[in-house]
Amino acid sequence: MCNLVNIARTVGSNRIVPTFAVPYPLGNPQASAEEQWKMRMHRVERAVQALQTDVQEQTLFAVER
Amino acid sequence: MKKKAVHYLNQFFGQVGGEDMADFEPVLHDGALGCSNIFNGVAKNVEITHTLICGDNFVASHPEEAVERCLKFLEGKSFDLFIAGPAFKAGRYGNACGLVGKAVSEKFRVPVISSMNVENPGVELFRKDIYIFKGGARATTMKPDIEAMAAFADKIAADQRLLPAAMEGYFGRGIRHQVFLADLGLEPVPACDRAVDMLLAKLNGAPFETELPIPAQDLVAIAPAIKDIRKAKIALVSSGGIVPSDNPDRIESCSATRWGKYDIAALERFPAGEYKTIHAGYDPAVANQNPNVVVPLDAIRELQKQGVLGEVDDYFYTTVGTGTTQGEAARMGQEISAVLHARGVEGVILTAT
Incomplete structure (x- = not known):
């Protein structure tokens, strides 16, 4: 889970979930606590799905929030 | 008449602020700023006329928007070269120099020159797209790093013959040209002799350098999915x-x-x-x-x-x-x-x- 997706690709990560920003990967000081929580849950759920997904090449798991 | 260059800097070297300003949105300044002045002090044929500044986190979090806005600033501006960094070992800065530099090179068809430390991930990401000089790890090497970029910019501006990457001091771009060794100031040894020399060196356990490096791919074996x-x-x-x-x-x-x-x-x-x-x-x-x-x-x-x-x-x-x-x-x-x-x-x- 990282913000600099292209660097994750360069170093060989195979399952990549994008995060929100460098200093707060799973937070956003501009958003309400509830919105931040929803975003964090969503992206961590994507990471959990990624662990359960067979991939053949480096794969980006898109996020919706 | 000197050729004109635009210099890309991050929030820190653009004198906007430190880490707290890393979300700074792109701006274009008239004239040189900070380390651009070092460049202008040594370059004979090139002058930095504008500086483009953007926060590293802004590029990391909004790469497409950051690049688009940087390109927009440059539309209608007259410039012959684009300079980015040096970014030393700063990964986010290297990424930004590469992303913006690559886009500028593609859109405006001008040479783009940057400088990064070998450990900067920006090197592997963008060495094929722009000239990245082999720079120091920290800003203490600012002066020699900028001098190397300026010397190369001068050569391009003066239409001088450019030497292979290793001789100029930038990371190889994976581009191969046919050249006569004599034109590079090297002893003209025929290819068959060079190959035999390499083979002898190899058999003797002596060091030798291939002329056809195969890029090493740092791939990681893919772990199987977790079943339950x-x-x-x-x-x-x-x-x-x-x-x-x-x-x-x-x-x-x-x-x-x-x-x-x-x-x-x-x-x-x-x-x-x-x-x-x-x-x-x-x-x-x-x-x-x-x-x-x-x-x-x-x-x-x-x-x-x-x-x-x-x-x-x-x-x-x-x-x-x-x-x-x-x-x-x-x-x-x-x-x-x-x-x-x-x-x-x-x-x-x-x-x-």
Whole structure:
């Protein structure tokens, strides 16, 4: 889970979930606590799905929030 | 008449501010600024007439928008070269120099010259797209790094013959030309003799340099999917520098060589004050208020409660990923994964800042 997706690709990560920003990967000081929580849950759920997904090449798991 | 260049700088070298200004949106300044003046002081045939400044985090978080807005500033401007950095070993800065530089080179068809340390991930990402000179690790090498860029810019501006990457001092772009060695000032040895010389050196265990390097691909074997995650043990790992507030293992804030393993068995979430980040490469304010935005322990516990996940490892594993060499990072990764294997961990969520 990282913000600099292209660097994750360069170093060989195979399952990549994008995060929100460098200093707060799973937070956003501009958003309400509830919105931040929803975003964090969503992206961590994507990471959990990624662990359960067979991939053949480096794969980006898109996020919706 | 000197050729004109635009210089790309991040918020720090653009004199906007430090890490707290890393979200700074792009602006174009008339004239040279800060280290652009070093360039203008040494370049004979090129003058920096504008500086383009953007925060590293802004580029990282909004790459398409950042590039688009940078290109927009340059439309209608007259310039012959684009200079980016030097970015030293700063990964986000290197990424920004490469992204913006590549886009400028594609849209305006001008030579783009940057400089980065060999450990900067921007080198592998963009060496094929732009000229990246082999630079120092820290800003203390600013002067020689800029002088190398300026000397090359001068050659381009004066239409002088450009030598191969290794001779000019930039990272090879993977472009091959046919040349006569004599034209490069080298002894003209025929290819068959060079090949035999290499073979003899190899047989004698002596060093030799191939003329056709095959790029090494740093691919990692793909782990199979976890069949039933409700029965698997998952661990949290991070390079975001979250540690117990007293940093008991004294993990370095920059160029880390140590990692830590800390008990989270009794924690539902990381409480602010008891945990913090020691990472010197990003503004720690938000992470210190809520360390769960870097290592999402609260979300993992929620998924555990919902029955989505089975077991969570009793420890989380942490280090600092700024200025950390790829060699040290690889070693720490191997050490951490040995512990994970021994503890029966089957899956890892690794957060990077």
